[in-house]
């Protein structure tokens with residue numbers, strides 16, 4: 001009998017996709033399912049993307065250079081310049097989404113058996129990539145009651161061992177919607193410099209912040225060598241299917257390592273690199289529009305959740321997600337109930353149980369994550385249906 005690797009067995013099935021068969025069954029019965037479970041926005045890609053595609057004049061679609069198409073990489077450089085970061089093209093490499101940037105960055109800084117400190121709950125792909133690369137994630141648990149703020153410096157330092165290579169931060173955060181304060185960013189940088197660690201900062205949602213200016217760890221010039229920033233056009237320009245992200249660092253050894261990996265995987269998508277050029281060049285205007293829309297949606301979801309008796313959540317400050325603690329022991333049971341046994345006016349709602357966003361077993365069972373990826377009218381209806389669904393579940 002043939003076996004797949006332990007590595008393959010250790011990767012969890014996507015928590016987001018496992019309810020798909022139940023969704024299909026509900027839809028077969030004529031029930032409309034509001035899907036607020038994945039960060040796949042319904043917002044149209046800005047028309048600038050199509051303009052960018054037209055810049056492609058070749059008759060063949062060849063590989064792009066591993067370092068990125070020159071104009072595309074330069075567009076990233078200009079984009080960063082506008083937020084005050086002076087990169088050279090050698091400091092940034094386009095990737096196949098931020099997802100690939102995560103894998104390449106982790107593999108460039110850590111060997112099998114090495115450790116990376118993370119804050120849970122966290123974006124689940126990190127867990128999968130850690131399993132694929134035999135890197136151990138060492139979690140520090142953040143609490144919803146504390147607004148998911150970071151613990152004291154000593155609590156983080158306690159987790160550092162001889163095998164620790166990096167600290168991963170997601171800012172703004174998926175799944176919590178929290179953002180790091182300046183004090184927290186300063187603390188992470190201080191720890192990394194003192195203990196000779198990399199900071200892998202996933203800033204895929206950088207501009208989607210509701211009451212402050214976008215920030216980046218790249219601004220810490222005193223920690224230039226330690227900082228690696230991962231980026232994406234998926235969310236800020238509403239085009240996750242384009243699969244364009246980037247990895248940036250002033251650390252030349254690190255960038256050389258990334259370039260070697262980038263050559264192994266050949267290139268990021270050719271046409272989409274063109275499409276992304278005008279998006280990156282018009283980022284301030286385009287991201288302002290999209291953030292305004294997410295703020296409206298955030299308000300609807302947050303208010304909707306606050307109205308549900310027994311539900312606890314705090315106001316998200318960025319990204320497009322919120323975590324809510326339910327008066328229910330097992331959120332997975334609720335999700336199954338909503339899909340299999342409940343509907344209101346032939347409609348129901350799909351949310352994500354938060355358990356899989358945690359590494360520590362048993363945490364997050366009574367929490368759900370909502371992605372506010374539907375228009376305001378649909379979201380209002382979805383929140384009403386969620387409230388009714390929870391009430392029915394508890395009856």
Ligand SMILES: Cc1ncc(COP(=O)(O)O)c(C=O)c1O
Nearest residue numbers: 039097098099123174232234245
């Ligand atoms: C925190 C975070 N990083 C990375 C990604 C992956 O982004 P991309 O579509 O650019 O691969 C996501 C997608 O949801 C995310 O939430």
